Each structure stands twice: as C-alpha cells, then as structure tokens.
Amino acid sequence: MSSKQKRLPREVREQQMIDAAIQVFSRSGYHSTSVEEVAEVAGISKPMVYIYLGSKEGLFTACIHREADRLVQAVRDAIRADDPPELGLWQGLRAFFGFVAENRQSWVVLYQQARTQGEPFSHEVAAARARVLDEITAMVVAGTGLPGGGRIISAKDAEILARIATGAADALVDWLLDHPEETPESLSDRVLNLALVGVERATADFPVP
Amino acid sequence: MSSKQKRLPREVREQQMIDAAIQVFSRSGYHSTSVEEVAEVAGISKPMVYIYLGSKEGLFTACIHREADRLVQAVRDAIRADDPPELGLWQGLRAFFGFVAENRQSWVVLYQQARTQGEPFSHEVAAARARVLDEITAMVVAGTGLPGGGRIISAKDAEILARIATGAADALVDWLLDHPEETPESLSDRVLNLALVGVERATADFPVP
Amino acid sequence: MSSKQKRLPREVREQQMIDAAIQVFSRSGYHSTSVEEVAEVAGISKPMVYIYLGSKEGLFTACIHREADRLVQAVRDAIRADDPPELGLWQGLRAFFGFVAENRQSWVVLYQQARTQGEPFSHEVAAARARVLDEITAMVVAGTGLPGGGRIISAKDAEILARIATGAADALVDWLLDHPEETPESLSDRVLNLALVGVERATADFPVP
Amino acid sequence: MSSKQKRLPREVREQQMIDAAIQVFSRSGYHSTSVEEVAEVAGISKPMVYIYLGSKEGLFTACIHREADRLVQAVRDAIRADDPPELGLWQGLRAFFGFVAENRQSWVVLYQQARTQGEPFSHEVAAARARVLDEITAMVVAGTGLPGGGRIISAKDAEILARIATGAADALVDWLLDHPEETPESLSDRVLNLALVGVERATADFPVP
DNA sequence: GATGAATGAGGATTCATTCAT
DNA sequence: AATGAATGAATCCTCATTCAT
Numbered sequence: 050m051s052s053k054q055k056r057l058p059r060e061v062r063e064q065q066m067i068d069a070a071i072q073v074f075s076r077s078g079y080h081s082t083s084v085e086e087v088a089e090v091a092g093i094s095k096p097m098v099y100i101y102l103g104s105k106e107g108l109f110t111a112c113i114h115r116e117a118d119r120l121v122q123a124v125r126d127a128i129r130a131d132d133p134p135e136l137g138l139w140q141g142l143r144a145f146f147g148f149v150a151e152n153r154q155s156w157v158v159l160y161q162q163a164r165t166q167g168e169p170f171s172h173e174v175a176a177a178r179a180r181v182l183d184e185i186t187a188m189v190v191a192g193t194g195l196p197g198g199g200r201i202i203s204a205k206d207a208e209i210l211a212r213i214a215t216g217a218a219d220a221l222v223d224w225l226l227d228h229p230e231e232t233p234e235s236l237s238d239r240v241l242n243l244a245l246v247g248v249e250r251a252t253a254d255f256p257v258p
Numbered sequence: 259m260s261s262k263q264k265r266l267p268r269e270v271r272e273q274q275m276i277d278a279a280i281q282v283f284s285r286s287g288y289h290s291t292s293v294e295e296v297a298e299v300a301g302i303s304k305p306m307v308y309i310y311l312g313s314k315e316g317l318f319t320a321c322i323h324r325e326a327d328r329l330v331q332a333v334r335d336a337i338r339a340d341d342p343p344e345l346g347l348w349q350g351l352r353a354f355f356g357f358v359a360e361n362r363q364s365w366v367v368l369y370q371q372a373r374t375q376g377e378p379f380s381h382e383v384a385a386a387r388a389r390v391l392d393e394i395t396a397m398v399v400a401g402t403g404l405p406g407g408g409r410i411i412s413a414k415d416a417e418i419l420a421r422i423a424t425g426a427a428d429a430l431v432d433w434l435l436d437h438p439e440e441t442p443e444s445l446s447d448r449v450l451n452l453a454l455v456g457v458e459r460a461t462a463d464f465p466v467p
Numbered sequence: 468m469s470s471k472q473k474r475l476p477r478e479v480r481e482q483q484m485i486d487a488a489i490q491v492f493s494r495s496g497y498h499s500t501s502v503e504e505v506a507e508v509a510g511i512s513k514p515m516v517y518i519y520l521g522s523k524e525g526l527f528t529a530c531i532h533r534e535a536d537r538l539v540q541a542v543r544d545a546i547r548a549d550d551p552p553e554l555g556l557w558q559g560l561r562a563f564f565g566f567v568a569e570n571r572q573s574w575v576v577l578y579q580q581a582r583t584q585g586e587p588f589s590h591e592v593a594a595a596r597a598r599v600l601d602e603i604t605a606m607v608v609a610g611t612g613l614p615g616g617g618r619i620i621s622a623k624d625a626e627i628l629a630r631i632a633t634g635a636a637d638a639l640v641d642w643l644l645d646h647p648e649e650t651p652e653s654l655s656d657r658v659l660n661l662a663l664v665g666v667e668r669a670t671a672d673f674p675v676p
Numbered sequence: 677m678s679s680k681q682k683r684l685p686r687e688v689r690e691q692q693m694i695d696a697a698i699q700v701f702s703r704s705g706y707h708s709t710s711v712e713e714v715a716e717v718a719g720i721s722k723p724m725v726y727i728y729l730g731s732k733e734g735l736f737t738a739c740i741h742r743e744a745d746r747l748v749q750a751v752r753d754a755i756r757a758d759d760p761p762e763l764g765l766w767q768g769l770r771a772f773f774g775f776v777a778e779n780r781q782s783w784v785v786l787y788q789q790a791r792t793q794g795e796p797f798s799h800e801v802a803a804a805r806a807r808v809l810d811e812i813t814a815m816v817v818a819g820t821g822l823p824g825g826g827r828i829i830s831a832k833d834a835e836i837l838a839r840i841a842t843g844a845a846d847a848l849v850d851w852l853l854d855h856p857e858e859t860p861e862s863l864s865d866r867v868l869n870l871a872l873v874g875v876e877r878a879t880a881d882f883p884v885p
Numbered sequence: 886g887a888t889g890a891a892t893g894a895g896g897a898t899t900c901a902t903t904c905a906t
Numbered sequence: 907a908a909t910g911a912a913t914g915a916a917t918c919c920t921c922a923t924t925c926a927t
Binding site: 292293304305313 | 916927
C-alpha cells in the first residue's frame with residue numbers, strides 16, 4: 050500500500066510533512082512527538098523528513114515559520130474584512146476570538162509548545178512571534194480605535210494591550226472549547242460586559258494617574 | 259564527589275528535591291528535564307527521588323501541589339494584609355502581578371508546563387489550578403466589589419474573569435520582566451488606565467445587553 | 468566491532484533473534500536474561516529487538532510460539548513417519564523422548580521458564596501449551612489404542628495422561644542427559660518395563676473401581 | 677507502628693524471615709522477589725535480612741535448606757504413618773499427591789524456582805534435591821513393594837521411578853489445584869486406572885525385553 | 886539489636902538519525 | 907526520489923547492598 054510512493058515534487062511533499070507535523074506537534078507537544086509519527090501521518094517514510102527538513106528541530110522550525118505566516122495573514126484579512134474604520138472594541142474582540150478559535154493548532158504550536166521548550170527555539174520563535182504580535186497590536190489599535198479617540202496611547206501601551214489580548218485570548222479559547230454553547234460572539238459580549246462592570250466600580254476608588 | 263551523604267530527615271530532602279525540580283522543570287520543560295539533572299541540582303542521587311516521590315510524574319505532581327499551596331496562600335495573605343476592606347481592583351491587580359512576578363518559576367511550572375503536557379497531568383493539575391482559580395475569582399469579585407455593587411455576575415462570568423486575569427497576567431509578566439523600569443504597581447496603573455480608555459470608547463458604540 | 472550492518476531482510480533477522488533468545492532464555496532464565504545479551508548473541512543491536520518484537524515479553528512470546536509450532540510439528544511427523552498403523556505405546560514414548568532430548572532448549576523455554584514466570588505469560592503460554600498438550604494427548608490416545616480398545620477414557624483422563632507424559636518426560640530428560648549410556652529407546656524400554664512391573668504388582672491389591 | 681521492633685532472639689527472627697521468603701519466592705520467583713518485599717512480609721527492615729542471612733542468595737539458600745529438611749521429614753513421616761508394610765501402589769500415590777499438595781510452597785521453591793535459576797544455586801540445590809529424591813525413591817519403592825514382588829528392579833530403575841513420580845506429581849499437582857472437585861485420592865484412582873488401561877493394551881504388542 | 890537514609894550498577898525502552906539499496 | 911534496515915545515546919526506573927545513628 051505505502052511502498053514506493055508516487056514521486057511528488059518537493060514543494061508538495063514538504064507541505065504534507067508540515068501539515069502532519071503541526072497536527073501532531075499541537076496534539077502531543079514537541080518532545081512527545083516522534084519523527085516516526087509525523088512521517089506516518091504524512092504518509093511517507095522517516096528519511097524523507099530528514100532529506101527535506103534536515104532534523105526534528107528543522108521540522109518544528111518550518112512549522113513555526115509557516116504558521117506565523119498564516120496567522121499574520123489571517124489577522125490582516127480580519128482587519129481588512131471590516132472596511133468601516135469604526136469597528137469598535139466588540140468587533141475587535143470577536144475577530145480575535147474567532148480567529149484564534151479557528152486557528153487553534155497554529156496558535157498552540159506557536160504560543161504554547163514553542164514557549165515551553167528550552168533554548169533551541171528561542172531565536173526562531175521570538176522573531177516569528179514578534180511578527181504576529183505586531184500584527185495583533187495593529188489590529189487591537191485599529192479595533193479599539195484608540196489613537197483617534199479619547200486618550201492617546203503610547204507604543205508601550207499598545208504593546209501591553211496586545212499582550213493582554215493574546216494572553217486573555219489564549220486562556221479564554223480554552224474556556225470556549227470547553228463550553229460549546231458559547232460562540233466567539235457571546236464570549237465577546239460577556240467579556241465586554243464584565244469589563245464595564247469592573248471598570249465602573251473601579252472608577253469610584255481608583256485614582257487615575 | 260558528593261558520595262558522603264548528609265543523612266537528612268525525609269521532610270527536608272523532599273523539599274530539596276521539589277525546590278530543585280521546580281527550578282529545572284521551569285527552565286527546561288517537563289520532557290527535556292531528566293530526573294538525573296534534578297537529582298544533581300538537589301545534591302542527591304537519582305534513586306532518592308524514586309524512593310520519596312515514586313516517579314518523574316510523581317515528582318512533577320509534587321511540584322504542582324506545593325506551588326499551588328504556596329500560590330493560594332500568598333494570594334490570601336496579600337488580600338488579608340491590607341486592612342482597609344475596600345481594596346479596589348487596583349489593589350487586587352497589584353497583589354497578583356507582584357506575586358506572579360516574584361514567583362516566576364512556580365508560575366511557569368503551574369501554568370505553562372502543566373498545560374502543554376498531555377493526559378498524565380490533566381487530573382492533578384486541573385484540581386490544583388481549580389483551587390488557584392477559585393481563589394483568584396474570589397479576589398477579583400472582592401476587588402471589584404461584586405456582587406454587592408452594580409451588576410451581579412454569574413459563576414460563569416466569574417470564571418471568565420479569573421481566566422482573563424491569569425491569562426493576561428501570564429502574558430504581562432513576560433513583558434514586565436523585559437522592562438525593568440516598570441514595577442508591578444506601574445503596570446497595574448497602565449492596565450487599569452487602558453481599561454478605562456478602552457471601555458470609555460467602547461461604551462459609545464457597544465450595545466450593552 | 469559489528470558496526471557494519473549486514474542489511475538482512477526482516478524475516479531472517481527475526482529468526483536469528485529468536486534463535487539467540489531461546490539459547491539465552493533457556494540458559495539463564497527469563498529474568499536473568501538481558502535483551503542486550505540476546506542482541507549480542509544474535510549479532511545485532513538492542514533496538515532491532517524492539518523494532519521487530521516490541522519488548523522483552525514479546526521476544527519471549529515469539530520464542531514460545533515458534534517452539535510450540537516446531538514441537539507440535541515434530542510430534543506429528545514422528546507419528547506419521549512410521550507407516551504401520553499399530554504404533555503402540557513404545558513407539559509413542561520413543562518419539563516423545565527423542566524429540567524432547569534433541570530439543571532440550573525449546574523444552575526448557577516452553578515448560579520450565581514459562582511455568583515459573585508470573586502472570587504476563589499465562590495467556591500466551593497457556594494457549595501454546597494447550598496445543599502441545601492436545602497433540603500429545605492425541606498421540607497417547609493413538610499409542611494406547613484407546614478408545615477403540617478396552618476401556619474408554621474421558622477427556623479429563625486424557626488430560627491427566629498428557630500431564631503425566633509431559634511431567635515425567637521433563638524429569639526423565641534430566642536423567643537421560645546425566646546418563647549418556649542410555650538412549651531414548653532404552654529409556655522407553657525401562658519405563659514400559661517398570662510400568663508393567665508396577666501395575667502387575669498393583670493389580671494384586673488394588674481394587675479396580 | 678513498626679519502628680523499634682521488639683528485640684527477638686536471633687533464631688526466631690531468622691525463621692520469620694525464611695517463612696516470609698518462602699512465601700514470596702514461591703509466589704513471585706527468585707528474580708522478581710525483592711528483598712524489600714520479603715522484609716515487609718516478615719515485618720522487619722531490610723538490613724536485618726543482610727545482618728542475618730548475608731545476601732539475597734543467602735536468603736534463598738536458607739529457604740532451600742530448611743524446606744529440604746521439611747520435605748524429607750514429611751516424606752519419612754508419610755512412610756512411617758502407614759505401618760503395614762503392604763501399602764500397594766495406590767497407597768503410595770495417594771501419600772505422594774497428598775504430600776506435595778500440602779507442601780506446595782516448599783515444592784515450588786525447591787523444584788520449580790531453584791531449577792530455572794542459573795548457576796549460583798546449582799551446588800546447594802543439587803545436594804538438597806538429591807536428599808529429597810533419595811527419600812522419595814525410598815517411599816516409592818516401599819509404596820510399590822517392588823523389591824519383594826515379581827521382578828527385581830535395579831537402583832537405576834528405582835531412580836527412574838522416583839523421577840517419574842516427582843515429574844508426574846509436579847505436573848499433576850498443578851492440575852489438582854485447578855480442579856477443586858478432585859482429591860489426592862480420586863486423582864490416585866484415575867492415575868492407576870489409566871495405567872491399567874494403557875498397560876493392558878501395551879502388553880499385547882509390546883515386546884518385553 | 887534495629888532501622889531510616891542513601892547509592893552504584895544495571896536493565897528495559899525510546900528516539901533521532903544514518904546507510905545501503 | 908524513496909525507503910527498509912540499523913544503531914548510539916539517552917532516559918526512566920529498580921534493586922541489592924551499605925552506612926550512620
């Protein structure tokens with residue numbers, strides 16, 4: 050059945066491998082994933098992986114690169130999709146939750162797996178994640194309409210906002226997957242509602258600097 | 259080298275092991291950590307780990323348990339330490355960031371490592387995290403003054419708030435560590451400020467349900 | 468030393484492993500045998516054993532299976548080889564002693580090692596031994612001419628006979644190996660003679676039920 | 677609960693250990709038995725075993741010695757118990773099955789475990805087993821009344837008979853334990869009956885040498 | 886006499902990686 | 907281009923054995 054595979058061009062084979070690898074890496078984690086399993090899922094033999102990607106680390110790095118591209122592209126599309134410049138916070142949140150929920154595997158590989166592994170990936174991953182964070186920062190800024198609105202936020206603040214968004218989203222997507230009755234939309238509602246409640250209370254005793 | 263044993267009572271040795279394990283686990287991740295390395299850092303021999311903690315998994319579980327205890331206790335103390343009953347959200351945030359920043363390793367082990375590992379830890383970790391989340395939920399509720407204040411939040415909403423808090427904190431601690439000029443206090447300021455700004459903007463176009 | 472591989476097809480290597488394993492298992496016993504030693508004797512590296520047979524237990528099981536096959540086949544051949552349909556008990560005994568004497572290692576692995584090991588092998592071994600016992604039972608029944616002859620023996624009795632045969636053979640093979648002046652034939656003579664003597668004596672005082 | 681045991685005289689402690697060891701050795705086999713487990717069953721601590729018996733091997737050897745004594749004594753008692761010198765074959769078989777069934781653990785340790793282990797025990801065990809075999813030979817001879825009856829059997833034949841008896845008994849006791857509805861007596865009946873049937877058939881075509 | 890503490894040595898198992906075909 | 911065959915190097919875990927108290 051699987052002996053003597055059809056001779057496919059390199060590009061195609063490589064994508065098959067990366068597809069399989071992302072699937073397995075996101076499910077089992079970097080160390081628990083064996084090259085053998087990836088090869089099996091990809092329907093090829095182990096040596097192919099080494100011929101094309103060089104090593105297990107190279108395979109993971111390839112996943113990082115490709116998924117960073119996909120994420121950045123997805124975020125850009127989300128921004129462009131809603132042409133009207135006055136999106137509002139809700140619109141931004143919804144887009145973000147929906148996006149992460151729909152690109153769960155990419156997200157897991159880039160943000161959970163990559164982070165918990167030690168040194169070998171620090172460089173590669175840091176760069177890839179920076180690109181994604183930048184894009185998300187842009188989206189958040191655009192989504193909240195902040196610079197144009199009331200107070201002006203600094204670059205630092207925008208960064209913080211992006212971190213909050215990714216961190217909260219990461220945690221909330223887990224919750225979302227455990228509560229099938231909720232949707233990205235309803236979750237966005239809840240989050241905003243909570244924020245309003247909390248902040249209303251807070252404004253009473255909080256000495257705004 | 260260290261072949262002359264120190265003959266310490268079990269309790270002490272156990273804590274040494276767990277100390278070492280948290281250090282190594284948080285640095286290298288669960289899978290990349292070898293029991294041997296933990297033993298070396300703890301200044302004992304491998305079999306001791308197995309005699310006292312049973313297995314690598316048992317060792318990790320012991321870390322989870324102990325750090326969950328420490329974390330819960332620290333949060334409780336932080337809340338109680340400030341006599342004035344009206345803490346406000348700022349107080350809560352500050353306590354939380356402060357603790358996580360000062361206990362980075364515990365946090366990594368509890369929240370990052372534990373999450374990315376597969377099944378074996380689901381049970382143990384879920385229980386430990388539930389305890390922490392409960393405590394944080396309580397803190398958040400107390401901090402916002404809910405449900406005595408404005409709107410009443412449901413259990414589901416409290417859960418979401420706790421997730422946001424932990425998720426955002428996780429992401430922000432990274433940022434905090436990269437910006438030594440900031441403190442838990444100043445970060446708390448920024449976060450609240452941003453929330454105010456965002457929400458003010460949002461209230462304009464957001465149809466509160 | 469043997470680092471340059473011979474690149475043999477799987478079937479061949481598998482038989483080499485099993486050959487080596489039977490040798491070592493029968494010499495040292497299951498627990499004292501290390502997979503490493505088996506690999507060395509087979510002239511391959513440890514991982515090959517795991518790739519092909521899965522585990523030490525799988526290796527042992529493979530031995531059991533193969534030797535059970537060989538034994539059953541040998542007994543069948545021995546019976547069929549002698550054309551005259553009236554083989555008699557002597558013929559059967561001779562074939563049996565001859566085979567066990569010539570296949571001492573197989574016998575040890577199948578009957579001694581397997582029995583003294585605990586649970587892991589109960590299933591596999593029980594099945595393999597049942598096949599052998601069945602065959603021996605058939606042989607015994609054919610050899611004694613039952614049930615066409617005098618009394619009819621029940622299934623239970625046939626089982627008992629087979630047990631006696633294997634148990635006695637086991638013990639007698641030890642004796643045979645210690646007495647090089649004896650042959651399977653002469654031993655068979657002695658056994659039958661003893662049986663005659665004993666039973667003649669017994670019929671005097673034994674009240675046949 | 678178990679710290680600081682009552683100071684017992686050496687003799688008593690030693691017997692406790694050997695009792696426990698026989699239990700565990702016969703259940704789990706030599707290699708699977710850990711000194712720790714024996715100590716636990718004996719209700720003492722591991723170092724005691726080493727102080728008293730020197731090593732795991734010494735522990736096993738002590739078991740061999742003591743059980744060989746017990747077995748020899750039991751066989752002697754069985755012989756003496758039936759004073760009337762004309763016991764008959766059935767009487768002998770019954771005594772033997774009953775005896776092995778009642779001394780199962782000793783039997784297992786001496787005959788099954790000891791045999792399947794490699795070199796270390798060859799000497800010790802061979803001597804112990806020889807004593808038991810001699811005694812059984814005597815019992816068998818007495819039980820069958822052979823020397824006084826029809827044909828005279830040689831020393832060699834007596835040895836063979838003893839081997840058959842022990843081998844068959846070993847195999848049949850397994851069967852007996854699996855069939856609680858049978859007793860040593862009923863099994864003896866079956867065996868004799870089978871022997872009669874078989875030999876009757878055999879005498880027809882068997883050329884007695 | 887008795888034990889808790891401690892370890893050196895060894896065995897099963899897995900896995901990334903490389904050849905020979 | 908593609909793969910079956912093969913292995914070196916870890917890693918987890920266990921156990922007999924010793925020492926300090």
